[in-house]
Amino acid sequence: MCQLLAMNCNVPTDIVFSFTGFATRSCEHADGFGIAFFEGRGVRCFVDAQRAADSPIAELVKRYPIRSTNVIAHIRKATVGRVALENTHPFIRELWGRYWVFAHNGNLTDYRPQLHAGFQPVGDTDSERAFCWLMQELAKQHARVPRPLELAETLAELLPAVTAHGNFNFTLSNGEALWAHCSTHLHYIARRHPFSTARLQDEDMRINFAQHTTAGDRVAVIATEPLTADETWTAFSPGELKVFVDGAPLV
Structure with a gap:
């Protein structure tokens, strides 16, 4: 199973600890990784077809604390599509004059939606096809960027056409908000003052968030499985769609 990681904050924050x-x-999901950071209306996106544990690009991300209010990352275990750079998440498209970033965990069987010229996949994954279809259908239903909750309502109407083909855990962001959908496994934590100390599940590393934040900071982290061992993460319910704005869930 692929792994998802995303962050939504009310102030630019680095994701080095979680990443x-x-x-x-x-080490168990060795078919590529990627991470995208929004900075204003722009996006920095780093992808590599080799596993993050061995990638110099991953080392760069760990050592270069890029600050962003919305981040999406993905570790790939290939099911549909060969191991190649064009099949590495996250994927990026433009809609309504904004970049949209998407990453998917799951497997969609016999999924071949009709796509017009505006949105076509570059690679051959079911994930990129689903992203293109969502962008295409959102463009049909809205003339401009809708409000976060309004977009969530439209996504909820579209999702059954995709989930009928399999598991569709995903994260999506336009740099202003972050949408996350769970088919099987997804968790989140919303950190705010008073901040505490946390220890990673998978690495011997601990951080005191109070030393790196202010009283007004809010940071939401979404991951396939909880990343820390001593914090309380909330599990999504299967079929649940949430939207995060300024470091907190709206729904």
Whole structure:
């Protein structure tokens, strides 16, 4: 199973601590990794077809604390599509004059939606096809960027056409909000003042968040499985769709 990681904050924050533990999981998911950071209306995206545990790009991300309010990362275990750079998540498309970033965990069987010229996959994964279809259908239903909850309502209407083909855990962001859907496994934690100390599940690393934050900071982290051993993570229910804005869930 692939692994998802995402972060949504009210102030630019680095994801080095979470990504360090997340990258360790690539030992079992060795078919590529990627991470995308929103900075204003722009996106920095780093992808590699080799596993994060061995990738110099992953080491760069760990050592270079890029600060962002919305981050999406993915570790791939290939099921549909060969191991190649064009099949490595996250995927990026433009819609309504904004970048959209998407990553998927799951397997969609016999999924071949009709796509028009505006949104076509570059690679051959079921994930990228699903992303293109979602962007295509969102563009049909809205003339401009809808509000986060309004977009969540539209996504909820579209999802059954995809989930009928299999598991569709995903994260999606346009740099202003972050949407996360669970078919099987997804968890989140929303950190706020007073911040405490946390220890990674997969790596001998601990951090005191109070030393790196202010009283007004809010940080939500979404992951396939909890990343820390001494914090309380909330599990999504199967079929649940949540939208995060400014470091907190709206639904």
